[in-house]
Amino acid sequence: MTTEHASSLRPAAVLAAQRGWWRLLPLVALALLPLVAPPFWRSLTLEVLALAIFAMSLDVLIGYTGLVSFGHAAFLGFGAYAAAFTTERVSENLLVVLPICLASVALYAVVVGFLALRTSGISFLMLTLAFSQMLFGLAIRWSRVTGGSDGLSVARPHIGLGAWQVPLGPDLDLYYLVLAAFAASWWLLSRLVASPFGHTLRGIKENAQRMQALGYRTRRFELAAFVVAAVFAGLAGMLLAMHNRYVSPDTFAWTTSGQGIIMVIVGGAGTLVGPILGALLVHLLESVGSSATESWRLIMGVVFVLFVLFAPKGIIGILRRLRRSKESPRA
Amino acid sequence: MTLDTFVIQLTNGLVFSLLLFLIAAGLSLIFGLMDVVNLSHGAFYLLGAYVGLSITRWTGSFWLALLFSPLLVAVIGLVVERFLLRQLYRRGHLDQVLCTFGVGLILADVMRSVWGSYVESVAIPAPLDGQIVIGGLPFPVYRLAVIVFGLLIALGLWLLIERTLVGAMIRAGVNDAQMASALGINIPRLFALVFAGGTALAALGGVAASPILNIYQGLDSEILILALVVVVIGGLGTLQGAFWASLIVGMADVFGKALLPEFSVFVTYAIMAGVLLVRPQGLFRREQTRLA
Numbered sequence: 026m027t028t029e030h031a032s033s034l035r036p037a038a039v040l041a042a043q044r045g046w047w048r049l050l051p052l053v054a055l056a057l058l059p060l061v062a063p064p065f066w067r068s069l070t071l072e073v074l075a076l077a078i079f080a081m082s083l084d085v086l087i088g089y090t091g092l093v094s095f096g097h098a099a100f101l102g103f104g105a106y107a108a109a110f111t112t113e114r115v116s117e118n119l120l121v122v123l124p125i126c127l128a129s130v131a132l133y134a135v136v137v138g139f140l141a142l143r144t145s146g147i148s149f150l151m152l153t154l155a156f157s158q159m160l161f162g163l164a165i166r167w168s169r170v171t172g173g174s175d176g177l178s179v180a181r182p183h184i185g186l187g188a189w190q191v192p193l194g195p196d197l198d199l200y201y202l203v204l205a206a207f208a209a210s211w212w213l214l215s216r217l218v219a220s221p222f223g224h225t226l227r228g229i230k231e232n233a234q235r236m237q238a239l240g241y242r243t244r245r246f247e248l249a250a251f252v253v254a255a256v257f258a259g260l261a262g263m264l265l266a267m268h269n270r271y272v273s274p275d276t277f278a279w280t281t282s283g284q285g286i287i288m289v290i291v292g293g294a295g296t297l298v299g300p301i302l303g304a305l306l307v308h309l310l311e312s313v314g315s316s317a318t319e320s321w322r323l324i325m326g327v328v329f330v331l332f333v334l335f336a337p338k339g340i341i342g343i344l345r346r347l348r349r350s351k352e353s354p355r356a
Numbered sequence: 357m358t359l360d361t362f363v364i365q366l367t368n369g370l371v372f373s374l375l376l377f378l379i380a381a382g383l384s385l386i387f388g389l390m391d392v393v394n395l396s397h398g399a400f401y402l403l404g405a406y407v408g409l410s411i412t413r414w415t416g417s418f419w420l421a422l423l424f425s426p427l428l429v430a431v432i433g434l435v436v437e438r439f440l441l442r443q444l445y446r447r448g449h450l451d452q453v454l455c456t457f458g459v460g461l462i463l464a465d466v467m468r469s470v471w472g473s474y475v476e477s478v479a480i481p482a483p484l485d486g487q488i489v490i491g492g493l494p495f496p497v498y499r500l501a502v503i504v505f506g507l508l509i510a511l512g513l514w515l516l517i518e519r520t521l522v523g524a525m526i527r528a529g530v531n532d533a534q535m536a537s538a539l540g541i542n543i544p545r546l547f548a549l550v551f552a553g554g555t556a557l558a559a560l561g562g563v564a565a566s567p568i569l570n571i572y573q574g575l576d577s578e579i580l581i582l583a584l585v586v587v588v589i590g591g592l593g594t595l596q597g598a599f600w601a602s603l604i605v606g607m608a609d610v611f612g613k614a615l616l617p618e619f620s621v622f623v624t625y626a627i628m629a630g631v632l633l634v635r636p637q638g639l640f641r642r643e644q645t646r647l648a
Contacts, residue, residue: 093450095395140629143636147393147453148592151584155628158581162621169618279577283457290454320469326461333455334443 052208059200068268071200073308074207075264080288080300081214082257087286088294089218090250091230092142095150096157097258098281099137103130103160104259105266105276109177119182119202123263130259131252138251142244145233154279161277176273179266203264210257215297217253226250284311287329293341302340357614360493365614366607371499371568373606374506378561379579380586380598381513382554388530388593389550392441392452396460397558398580403463404429404559405571406471409478418481418567425563426556433555437548445544464576473573478566502564509560510599517595526550530593582609585624589631591638601639 055074059067079101086092107126115121141152164171171177181199183192192198217223228236229243236243266272275281284307292303307325314321336343357365383397394400407428408421415421436459444452479485484498517523528536529546537543562571569575586605590597608627612620631639 093453140632143632147387147391147449148588148636150450150453151393151588152632155581155585155588155625159621159625163619166621167618279581280461283461286454286457320465323462323465323469326458326465329461330440330455330458333451333458334440337447337451 052204055204055207056201067200069308069312071203071268072265072312073305074203075261075268076288076308077301077304078207078210078264079258079261080285080292080304081210081297082254082261083285084289084294084297084300085214085218085226085250085254085257087289088296088299089223089230090226090247091233092145092247092251093150093286094141094153094251094254095279095282095286096137096153096155097254097285098277098279099153099157099160100130100134100255100258101262101265101281101285102157102164102272102274102276103133103255104262105179105272106164106171106177107259108263108266109179109272112180112182113177117180117182118185120184120186122182123260126263127256127259130262131256134252134255135248138248138255142247142251154282157277157282158279161274161279164274164277171274174274176271179270179272181267181270199264199268203268206260206264210260211297211301214257218297222246222249287325289339290337291329291332291339293339295338296341299339299341306340361614363493364495365610367495367499367503369607369610370603371502371606372610373603374503374510375561375565375568376582376586376606377506377599377602378509378564379558380583380590380602381510381595382557382561383583384587384590384593384595384598385513385526385550385557386554387587388595389526389533390441390452390547391449392456393584393592394551394554395453395457395580396436396463397456397554397583398576398578399460399463399467400429400433400555400558401562401579402467402571402573402576403432404562405566405575406467406476406562407559408563408566409471409476409571412478418478418563422560422563426559429559430552430556433552434548436555437551441551442544442547460576460580464573467576468573476571478571480567498567502568505564509557513595522549582624585628587638589628589638591635591641594638594640597638597640 055070058070062070079097082100083094083097086094086097104126107129108122111122111125115125137153137156141149141156144152165174168174183190185191218226225236225241225246228239228241229246233243262276265276288303288307289300290303291306292301293299310321310325310328314324318324332339338345379397379401383394386392386394386397404425408418408425411421411424412418436456440455440459441452444455480496480498484501486497487494488497488500489495515523517526525536525541525546528539528541529543533543536546582605586601587593587598589604590599590601604627605624608623609620612623616623
C-alpha cells in the first residue's frame with residue numbers, strides 16, 4: 026500500500042516539476058515579444074493577457090465552484106471605473122491606485138455576492154446578470170459622475186515610492202506591467218485551486234449538500250470564491266482602462282460577461298490554461314475578425330454553440346481526448 | 357406630480373407592464389417546464405418586431421404582422437428546440453442556457469445584417485391611431501387597446517393552463533416530467549410546444565410594442581434583462597408571479613423615470629434585491645406546483 030503510494034507520488038512530482046518549467050517558456054516568449062513584434066500585435070497581446078486574467082477569474086466561479094455568473098463584467102467595469110476615479114481624484118501613483126481599485130471591487134463583490142448567493146443555479150445566473158446590468162444603467166444615466174455614454178478618460182499612472190518615481194511611459198512599460206500581473210494572477214490562482222480551499226470549492230461544485238453534511242459552510246466558501254474572482258476581474262479591468270486610457274459603459278454590457286463565458290467554455294472550464302486559450306481565440310476573432318468581416322459575432326456565436334453541443338469541455342477537453350486516444354493503443 | 361400627469365403615467369405604466377407580461381410569461385412558461393432560462397428570449401422579441409415591421413411594409417397591414425410574425429418566430433423557436441436544445445436534454449440545464457445565449461448572439465447578428473442598425477418605428481394602425489378623452493384627459497387609443505389585449509392574453513393563458521387538457525399536461529410536466537412521461541404524455545413534444553409558444557409570446561410582444569417603443573439593435577438585451585427581473589421577482593415558472601411582477605416592474609420603470617431620472621434603474625433593482633432578501637424564491641413560487 027505504502028510503496029504503491031510512494032511510486033505513484035514520484036512521477037507526479039516529477040511531472041509537476043517538468044510542467045512548472047514548461048510553463049515558464051510562454052512567459053519568456055511573451056516577455057521577448059514586444060522587442061520583435063510591431064505595436065499592433067504588442068497591444069493585441071496586452072489585451073489578450075488582461076482578458077486572460079478576466080477569463081481565469083471567471084473560471085474560478087464556473088469551472089471550479091460551479092457558480093455560473095452572467096455578470097462578471099460588473100467587476101471588470103468596476104475596476105476600470107475605480108481606476109478612472111482614483112487617477113483623477115486621488116493619485117496617479119499605481120501603488121495607491123491598485124489597492125484602492127482592488128479593495129473597492131472586493132467590497133462591492135461582498136455585497137453582490139451576499140445577495141446573489143442566497144440563490145443558486147439559474148437564479149444566481151440571473152441575479153449576477155441583473156446586478157451588472159444595474160451598473161451598466163448607472164454608468165449611462167448618472168452622467169454627472171460617470172460621464173454617461175461618453176465614458177471617462179483614465180490617466181496613465183506612475184509608480185512612486187517617496188522621492189523614487191518611475192513614470193509608466195508609452196506602451197512598453199504598461200505591457201510589462203500587464204505581463205507581470207498576468208504571471209502573478211496565473212501563479213496565485215493555480216496555487217489557489219490546488220490548495221485545500223480550491224479542493225473545497227470543487228467539492229461544492231460536485232455536491233454542495235454533501236459538503237454541507239461534512240460540516241463545510243458552503244455559502245462562505247462560495248462568497249470567498251466570488252470575491253477572489255471579482256478582485257482578479259477588477260485587476261483586469263483596471264489594466265485595460267489604463268491601456269485604453271478610457272473607460273466606457275460598454276465594459277458593463279452583458280455581452281462582455283457573455284464573452285467571458287465564451288472564453289471559459291471554448292477554452293475549457295475547470296482549468297486555468299483553458300480560459301487563457303479562450304481569451305486568445307475570442308479576442309483574436311474580435312479584433313482581427315471584425316476588420317475582416319462584418320459578421321464576426323455570428324461566427325463567434327456559431328463556434329460557441331458548436332462547442333456547447335459537441336465539445337463541452339472546450340479546447341483543453343479536445344486536446345486531452347486526442348492525447349488519450351494516442352496513448353491508449355500502446356498501453 | 358399633478359393628478360393629470362399621474363393618471364397619464366399610470367396608463368403608460370400599465371401599457372408597459374402588460375407588454376412586459378407578454379414577454380415574461382413566455383420566459384416563465386419555458387422555465388417552468390424545461391428548467392431553462394431562455395437567454396435568446398430578447399432576440400426572439402426583437403425578431404418578432406423586425407419581422408412584423410417587414411410584413412407591415414410589404415402588405416401595408418399591421419394586423420397581418422400581428423398574426424403572422426409570432427407564427428414565423430414560433431417556427432424558428434421550434435427549429436432551435438428540435439435541433440439544438442433537444443440534443444442537450446441529457447446534459448445539465450446550464451448547457452442549454454449557454455446554448456440559448458449562443459443562439460441569441462447568432463440571431464442578433466443576423467438581424468443586424470438583415471435590418472441594419474437604424475432606429476425603426478411602426479405607425480399606429482388605422483382604427484386605433486386616435487385619442488379618446490376620458491374625464492378631460494386625452495388617452496391614445498392604441499395604448500388602451502394594448503392594455504385590453506394584454507389582459508385578454510393573460511386571461512387566455514390562465515384558462516389554457518388551468519382549464520384545458522394541454523394545460524393539464526403542461527402542469528403535470530412541470531410537477532414531474534418523468535412521471536408525466538410514464539403516464540403516456542409525450543414530454544419532448546410538450547417541450548417543443550411550450551418553447552415555440554413562449555417564443556411566439558415574445559414575438560407577439562415585439563409586434564404589439566413596435567408602434568410605442570422604437571425598434572433598434574440592442575433592444576433585445578434590454579428587454580431580456582427586464583423580463584429576467586420580472587421572473588426573478590415573481591418567482592421562476594409561475595404565471596401569476598409573472599403577471600404581478602410585470603405590474604411592479606412596469607410601474608417602477610415608468611414612475612422611476614419620471615421622478616428620479618438618474619436613478620430609475622436603481623428603483624427596479626432595489627425592488628428585486630429587496631424581494632430576494634425576503635423571499636429568495638420570488639413572490640409567487642411555491643415548492644411543488646410552480647405554474648399558474
